[in-house]
Amino acid sequence: MAGPLKLTFLRSYTTVDALPRTRSELALVGRSNVGKSSLINGLANRKSLAKTSKTPGATRLLNAYEIGKTDSGRWLMDLPGYGFAKVSKAEQAKWSVMLGEYLEQRESLAGVLHLIDGAIGPTPLDLDMVDWLREVGLPITFVATKSDKVKSSRRAKRRNEVTRKLGIEKSDVLWVSAERGAGLPELRSRIINLLEAN
Ligand SMILES: Nc1nc2c(ncn2[C@@H]2O[C@H](COP(=O)(O)OP(=O)(O)O)[C@@H](O)[C@H]2O)c(=O)[nH]1
Numbered sequence: 001m002a003g004p005l006k007l008t009f010l011r012s013y014t015t016v017d018a019l020p021r022t023r024s025e026l027a028l029v030g031r032s033n034v035g036k037s038s039l040i041n042g043l044a045n046r047k048s049l050a051k052t053s054k055t056p057g058a059t060r061l062l063n064a065y066e067i068g069k070t071d072s073g074r075w076l077m078d079l080p081g082y083g084f085a086k087v088s089k090a091e092q093a094k095w096s097v098m099l100g101e102y103l104e105q106r107e108s109l110a111g112v113l114h115l116i117d118g119a120i121g122p123t124p125l126d127l128d129m130v131d132w133l134r135e136v137g138l139p140i141t142f143v144a145t146k147s148d149k150v151k152s153s154r155r156a157k158r159r160n161e162v163t164r165k166l167g168i169e170k171s172d173v174l175w176v177s178a179e180r181g182a183g184l185p186e187l188r189s190r191i192i193n194l195l196e197a198n
């Protein structure tokens with residue numbers, strides 16, 4: 001179990017080609033509004049390292065964060081969220097090309113943290129993304145967000161639903177609340193272990 005991660009925002013990239021080589025990298029993938037930015041802030045125990053929003057933006061950027069010491073070469077990459085209804089077909093197509101390039105070509109990519117909204121459960125788009133990630137063959141760590149929003153009376157049922165739909169075991173998903181901090185120490189340890197394996 002680990003305390004707050006030292007996370008430094010480096011910069012945003014608009015293309016995969018522009019990315020420099022890194023030693024080891026993990027990518028955050030998830031529906032727009034799933035709680036990615038909040039989770040980054042929670043992992044670092046900071047309030048506004050990553051911008052959070054009630055109205056999901058349409059910005060399609062690869063946001064790079066360095067983990068640990070300066071020039072550690074270990075990155076956490078915040079990928080653009082999917083499923084934002086107000087995005088045009090053309091914009092969506094651009095998004096999936098960029099994401100495909102990133103996921104299929106990034107040599108240092110040690111794995112993907114796939115965020116699923118715990119308050120909603122896996123959506124059809126989430127399941128499409130899982131199929132894609134499995135096809136690419138990347139190690140996936142499932143993270144169910146917003147656990148504080150699931151009433152305790154519904155928790156067991158929701159946990160079963162999440163694991164059944166994703167086709168995984170209960171122990172394969174980490175439940176977290178960026179708001180309350182639940183599950184964050186376990187997730188930080190997982191992140192450190194995944195990055196060090198590379
Ligand atoms: N209750 C609760 N709300 C959360 C949590 N994490 C994120 N949210 C809310 O979900 C919305 C989207 O969060 P954000 O981090 O911007 O999502 P992103 O679009 O995936 O980056 C915001 O209104 C957050 O306050 C959580 O753990 N608990």
Ligand SMILES: [Mg+2]
Pocket residue numbers: 036037038051052053
């Ligand atoms: Mg965000």
